[in-house]
Amino acid sequence: MPRAEVGTNKYLANKMKSKGLQRLRWYCQACEKQCRDANGFKCHVQSEPHVRQMQLVGEDxxxxxxxxxxxxxxxxxxxxxxxxxxxxxxxxxxxxxxxxxxxxxxxxxxxxxxxxxxxxxxxxxxxxxxxxxxxxxxxxxxxxTSLQALRRREEIRELEAAEARNVAGEDKMLKRMEKRAREEAEARTKEKEPGARKSPEETSQSPVAEESAPEAPVKISFGLKPKALPTTKPEVKKQSIFKRARTEDGEKSVKKVKL
Missing domain, CATH: 1.10.10.2030 (DNA/RNA-binding protein Kin17, conserved domain)
Incomplete structure (x- = not known):
């Protein structure tokens, strides 16, 4: 039976039937032809084009x-x-x-x-x-495996290495700061302990022990404040010796001069 011509209803019907995947055992890879059933595959194997193609494949x-x-x-x-x-x-x-x-x-x-x-x-x-x-x-x-991909991977690797170095440097700095803070705290606690002995450096810096200053007497106050005395004397008006005394009549007295 001859094949249906391209564009005819029979050709379109065959295309619709062969749409999608078919059985692998009914597919001929040498001729690149998919058969829909066992009978169609049997007819294809016995056809002249298939026999001729298989002869070519058998050569090499x-x-x-x-x-x-x-x-x-x-x-x-x-x-x-x-x-x-x-x-x-x-x-x-x-x-x-x-x-x-x-x-x-x-x-x-x-x-x-x-x-x-x-x-x-x-x-x-x-x-x-x-x-x-x-x-x-x-x-x-x-x-x-392209050159651009290799360069991109190398850049990413360098960035990750730089970030790791930065993190390691930060960790070292934090550990150093923590150690310094711990040492300062231990030094403060030793200074606060009673009867703590001074280090030889402190004794060399202060060879003579400073005498403790006497304590000032305690003053008891009942809340009464003494009156403050005036610091300046009151001004006294001095009469001039040359001032003439007035009589009862209002006349000025004559100044007597002793000879």
């Missing part, structure tokens, strides 16, 4: 296997870089994202037998970062 199978492996690895890493970058993701979960494309290269056409073997190969070659998690199993993350 390693060439085709290596080509499919390189294409699979390229598409796998490109999707990992664009979709997740350097973030960690489960290998099985990411593989399910990869096979959503109906035109992807199938793993059964490559040199790797399983996804675990392929992920371990990428880790050994240093292409991606690989680690094992108890919950998600194998985890992968894309490793950026």
């Amino acid at each position: 199978p390693k060439k085709y296997i290596n080509g499919f492996s390189n294409d699979f690895q390229r598409d796998f890493l490109q999707l990992l870089r664009t979709a997740h970058g350097e973030k960690w993701i489960g290998a099985n979960r990411f593989y399910n994202e990869y096979i959503r494309d109906k035109e992807h290269i199938h793993m059964n056409a490559t040199k790797w037998q399983s996804l675990t073997e392929f992920v371990k190969y990428l880790g050994r070659e240093g292409i991606v970062n690989v680690k094992e998690d108890e919950k998600d199993g194998l985890m992968i993350a894309w490793r950026d």
